[in-house]
Amino acid sequence: MIAPREPKLLLVAFIAIASLLAVAGWSQSTGTPAFVDVAKQADLTGILVDGTPEKKSILDVNGTGTCWFDFNNDGLVDLFFVNGSTVKDLQSQAPRTQRNYLYRNDGNGKFTDVTLSAGISGKGWGQGCVAADYDNDGLTDLLVTNFGPNELFHNNGNGTFS
Numbered sequence: 001m002i003a004p005r006e007p008k009l010l011l012v013a014f015i016a017i018a019s020l021l022a023v024a025g026w027s028q029s030t031g032t033p034a035f036v037d038v039a040k041q042a043d044l045t046g047i048l049v050d051g052t053p054e055k056k057s058i059l060d061v062n063g064t065g066t067c068w069f070d071f072n073n074d075g076l077v078d079l080f081f082v083n084g085s086t087v088k089d090l091q092s093q094a095p096r097t098q099r100n101y102l103y104r105n106d107g108n109g110k111f112t113d114v115t116l117s118a119g120i121s122g123k124g125w126g127q128g129c130v131a132a133d134y135d136n137d138g139l140t141d142l143l144v145t146n147f148g149p150n151e152l153f154h155n156n157g158n159g160t161f162s
Helices: 015-020 087-091
Strands: 066-069 078-081 101-105 111-113 125-132 141-147 151-153
Touching: 066 125
Parallel strands: none
Antiparallel strands: 066 078, 078 101, 101 111, 125 141, 141 151
8 A cells, every 4th residue: 555645635545446346235125225345355455646635736636547357368357546646746856656556356356456567557647547459469458548648558468568
């Protein structure tokens, strides 16, 4: 888990994943859906940064994105989270403190963070992503859209991207 550098950062501990991986059921008494947050049990513990709580910049109000795709062709759908940043971090000359997250689906309700070994941590303020086989080699590649240069990650077929 990446620790925030300042308390004013808007930290989102994958709240969106609660709806994506929720165990949904219908309440017998009210007829409304009930959701259970299973992110921690699934080992989806990364922290997303999306600007500052004050939202003083247009960048602060843009969300990030997720892609579900089978990056390793094992028949299980894996999960990729695009991470944002802050204007302060963008203006800094220091290396980026936030990173994207690629989670390999282990097939048992758990995921393993393989971001660093896959070489797909990213360099910019992430805005979104799309997964597709752009070169028709049978492997799903990933395009990450950023504020600044976008990043096209070519799937090498061995658990890594270039």
